[in-house]
Amino acid sequence: KNEVEQSPQNLTAQEGEFITINCSxxxxxxxxxxxxxHPGGGxxxxxxxxxxxxKHGRLIATINIQEKHSSLHITASHPRDSAVYICAASxxxxxxxxxxxxxxxHLIIQP
Amino acid sequence: xxxxxxxxRYKVAKxxxxxxxxxxxxxxxxSLFWYQQALGQGPEFLTYFQxxxxxxxxxxxxxxxxAERPEGSVSTLKIQRTQQxxxxxxxxxxxxxxxxxxxxxxxxxxxxxxxxx
Numbered sequence: 001k002n003e004v005e006q007s008p009q010n011l012t013a014q015e016g017e018f019i020t021i022n023c024s025x026x027x028x029x030x031x032x033x034x035x036x037x038h039p040g041g042g043x044x045x046x047x048x049x050x051x052x053x054x055k056h057g058r059l060i061a062t063i064n065i066q067e068k069h070s071s072l073h074i075t076a077s078h079p080r081d082s083a084v085y086i087c088a089a090s091x092x093x094x095x096x097x098x099x100x101x102x103x104x105x106h107l108i109i110q111p
Numbered sequence: 112x113x114x115x116x117x118x119x120r121y122k123v124a125k126x127x128x129x130x131x132x133x134x135x136x137x138x139x140x141x142s143l144f145w146y147q148q149a150l151g152q153g154p155e156f157l158t159y160f161q162x163x164x165x166x167x168x169x170x171x172x173x174x175x176x177x178a179e180r181p182e183g184s185v186s187t188l189k190i191q192r193t194q195q196x197x198x199x200x201x202x203x204x205x206x207x208x209x210x211x212x213x214x215x216x217x218x219x220x221x222x223x224x225x226x227x228x
Contacts, residue, residue, distance in 0.1 A: 004153075033217070043154075043202065043219035086153055099217070101146075101153035 004089050006102035014110055019074035021105045023087030026068070031090040033099060034061050034072045038083045046072070046085075077109045113137060117203050117220035124193045124227050132188045132223045136205030143186050144217070145178055146202040154202055160186060161209055193227045200224050 003026045013019055023032070034047040047054050047061040049070075054061050058077075063070040074081055084106050088099040116135040124130050136143050142161055146154035147170075156170040162183035171178070175194075180186040190197055200222040208215040 035219075040221065042221040043204075045216050045218070048216050088153075099144075099154075099156070101155070103151075103153045 004087055004100050004102040006087050006105050008105060009103065010106045010108075012108045012110065013077055015078060017077050017109075019077050019081070019107065019109075021072045021085050021087075021107070023070045023072070023102055024068060025070075025087075025089045025100075027091065029068075029089045029091055032061075032063050032070045033088040033090070034070075035086040035088060036083050037086055037104065043086070074107075079109045079111050082108050115203055115205050115218050115220035117201075117223050119223060120221065122223055122225045124225065126193060126195060126227055128193050128227075129189065129191045130193055130225060132190075132201050132225070134186045134188070134203030134205075134220060136184065136186070136203070137207075137218055138184070140205035140207050140218070142206040142209055142215075143180060144204045144206075145186070145188050146204065147172075148200040148202055148222070150199070157188070157201075190225075193225075195227050198225055198227045 005024045007022045031048050031050045035043050036046050037043045046059060049061055049063050058075045060073040072085055084104040086104045087102040090099055115137055118133045122130055144159050145157040147157050148154040158168040158171055158178045159166055160180040163180050175191045177189045202222045203220045204217040206215045206217050
């Protein structure tokens, strides 16, 4: 079964801290997604990557294909970054073509 | 609004009632996905449409769940004889091309929060 594991499940940090959220997946993927979900349910796609590194503002996503691992980093964290961050994998091959999601990391940034 | 729209935003149903959840994808998007998200969990795949064709319904938890997209745009997820374990947020997502390929990110709606009492 294709699985996606995230850590930590919960993270509380002070404003300004550097944040790292980790994601591991079990088999080969075609793409790895990082998503942000605010209270109320809406999900926003932050990154979609299949290799290397992407940066958008204070957010950085990296992926190591050999190690089947991805990280999401937030620099100079701010209370508005508080949300659930979800890692999701697109698996190649047959099946739904949909995503397998991790359970999410609940991030709270305190002022 | 150019995003994915879901309605209703919240739905409370008594056990045994039938419910219908609607998803309006972004215009022109080929692929449409339904996901179920239980409290504190990541979303779980329910079903996938490519235009009007339901190509995968392997995630539907029981035959009480039914989804359709008759004209390849708006989709409806119907749950018959709702049970308490059906309580969850139901998310819809669409993408421009087939599947969730690298060049075609998913766009999510805000979800419908279903509570079965």
